[in-house]
Amino acid sequence: MAESADLVAQLPSDRLHESPDELDPLPSQAHTDASLRLAIDLAERIAASRESRAALATECADQPSSEPCVEALLDGFAPRAFRRPLSQAERDRLSATGPSDEVDETFTVLVARLLSSPALTFHHWSSPPTPYDVASRIAYTTTGGPPDDVLVGAASRDELSTPTQIRAQVTRLLESPWGRRRVADFFRYWLRLDAVPVPSRRASERLGLDAGELQRSALAEVDRFVEQMVFTRSAEFRELITSPLVYPEDDALAGLYGTAVWHDGDPPVEAPHHRGLLGRVALLLSQADRTSPIMRGIRLRERLLCQEIEPPDLEIIDSRVDELGAIDRTEHSTREATERLTGVTPCYSCHQLINPPGFVFESFDPLGAYRTAEVVYDETGREIARHAVDTTVADLRIGPEAKSASRFDDVVDLVADQAMAHVCVADSLVEFYFAHEVEACATADVVDAIAGSQSFVDIIVTAIATEEMLR
Numbered sequence: 001m002a003e004s005a006d007l008v009a010q011l012p013s014d015r016l017h018e019s020p021d022e023l024d025p026l027p028s029q030a031h032t033d034a035s036l037r038l039a040i041d042l043a044e045r046i047a048a049s050r051e052s053r054a055a056l057a058t059e060c061a062d063q064p065s066s067e068p069c070v071e072a073l074l075d076g077f078a079p080r081a082f083r084r085p086l087s088q089a090e091r092d093r094l095s096a097t098g099p100s101d102e103v104d105e106t107f108t109v110l111v112a113r114l115l116s117s118p119a120l121t122f123h124h125w126s127s128p129p130t131p132y133d134v135a136s137r138i139a140y141t142t143t144g145g146p147p148d149d150v151l152v153g154a155a156s157r158d159e160l161s162t163p164t165q166i167r168a169q170v171t172r173l174l175e176s177p178w179g180r181r182r183v184a185d186f187f188r189y190w191l192r193l194d195a196v197p198v199p200s201r202r203a204s205e206r207l208g209l210d211a212g213e214l215q216r217s218a219l220a221e222v223d224r225f226v227e228q229m230v231f232t233r234s235a236e237f238r239e240l241i242t243s244p245l246v247y248p249e250d251d252a253l254a255g256l257y258g259t260a261v262w263h264d265g266d267p268p269v270e271a272p273h274h275r276g277l278l279g280r281v282a283l284l285l286s287q288a289d290r291t292s293p294i295m296r297g298i299r300l301r302e303r304l305l306c307q308e309i310e311p312p313d314l315e316i317i318d319s320r321v322d323e324l325g326a327i328d329r330t331e332h333s334t335r336e337a338t339e340r341l342t343g344v345t346p347c348y349s350c351h352q353l354i355n356p357p358g359f360v361f362e363s364f365d366p367l368g369a370y371r372t373a374e375v376v377y378d379e380t381g382r383e384i385a386r387h388a389v390d391t392t393v394a395d396l397r398i399g400p401e402a403k404s405a406s407r408f409d410d411v412v413d414l415v416a417d418q419a420m421a422h423v424c425v426a427d428s429l430v431e432f433y434f435a436h437e438v439e440a441c442a443t444a445d446v447v448d449a450i451a452g453s454q455s456f457v458d459i460i461v462t463a464i465a466t467e468e469m470l471r
């Protein structure tokens with residue numbers, strides 16, 4: 001595929017229709033032409049290499065256009081490509097090219113036809129679905145790839161027709177390398193980790209760290225945390241939100257967590273201040289050389305609670321900033337500056353929801369390290385002021401009751417038990433795995449699994465292995 005990159009790039013992208021899971025429009029001439037060119041190019045490359053021919057079928061290694069090779073392709077490679085056995089009519093049509101004296105021609109034409117077939121490209125779904133349709137749906141949903149031999153075997157024995165059978169297959173595939181990678185992708189999607197900024201260069205340099213390196217390392221640590229929690233420790237949702245365990249694999253990240261470096265196989269390392277997903281350095285990084293309680297508060301609401309807050313007209317922020325004039329940072333902490341800026345009408349109507357959860361994160365500096373004082377530096381990196389950090393808030397407004405909090409820990413515990421957070425993860429799971437919007441109440445089983453302290457693996461299985469698979 002790498003060698004055919006130019007042709008791959010010519011494939012028109014799949015534009016999504018208004019309704020999220022329809023393609024618009026169905027294959028155009030441009031799709032057909034581009035996939036045919038790609039299929040022919042790939043078939044020619046495969047035909048030219050003994051090793052590649054043997055990979056499709058051993059019978060094709062030395063005699064690519066012989067009858068045994070054609071039969072082997074139709075019995076082995078074709079059902080794999082179509083994710084189902086071929087009908088007799090399909091076999092007849094595909095073998096119509098027949099064996100040829102031309103060394104490579106029969107082989108190349110047949111492989112090109114298989115690779116450009118709609119049955120390879122499109123996921124067919126009859127109603128009611130065949131066992132092979134169900135096998136494909138289970139596989140692509142859980143792993144992002146085609147069904148493996150076990151699934152195909154189960155389909156051939158008609159063992160994919162009950163919820164229990166489907167649950168067992170989903171559970172098995174979730175543990176596979178592809179299933180695990182998709183779980184990591186789910187967390188990247190849910191927590192919007194692609195929006196994690198490269199942290200402040202100035203703050204990084206003060207510690208002798210490379211900002212880009214730190215961003216990469218912090219993101220990789222989220223993947224390890226998820227892998228360890230979900231698959232090694234069979235954690236429930238609560239533990240994902242509250243666990244004090246961290247997995248820094250380099251000195252820089254371990255330094256920010258205030259712990260030793262962790263290596264695969266080591267006993268867990270604890271960072272009591274950095275609990276759960278919210279306490280990951282990646283989620284605390286700030287693009288500027290000071291924290292933004294506003295952005296941290298918004299992230300908590302948007303990601304963990306799935307609450308969207310409309311951004312205001314930028315002009316009203318600018319005019320408020322002009323009106324207030326520069327705030328002397330040696331006099332006022334970031335929290336105080338934020339309160340002064342947003343403590344007036346109309347700002348306060350939104351910022352009374354945004355700021356309090358953000359202020360609780362003031363115990364983390366712009367690179368995510370725990371702190372008890374906010375240090376202000378001048379342009380040259382010289383310390384010019386120090387403010388005590390104040391993380392006490394009177395009204396968090398997370399959940400149905402007004403709650404106060406004195407530190408980050410209080411927010412962590414509150415989020416772990418919050419029905420709104422449970423609904424948010426459940427909806428996000430269905431959105432991610434099925435790529436469509438969630439209808440109200442469609443995720444009641446998943447929410448129950450979260451509230452009922454089931455393991456996160458079981459929660460994901462409940463989200464995927466629904467009756468929808470059989471309809």
Ligand code: HEC
Nearest residue numbers: 292294295298309310311312316317320341342346347350
């Ligand atoms: C309708 C709700 C709403 C109102 C009203 C509102 N804001 Fe905001 N504010 C937001 C949201 C949402 C964001 C985050 C925007 C984003 O995602 O970039 C934000 C971001 C900000 C930021 C940027 C923070 C950062 O670190 O980048 C500042 C500063 C700010 N608001 C100040 C104000 C001020 C001052 C007012 C009043 C004049 C105000 N806001 C009124 C919702 C509001």
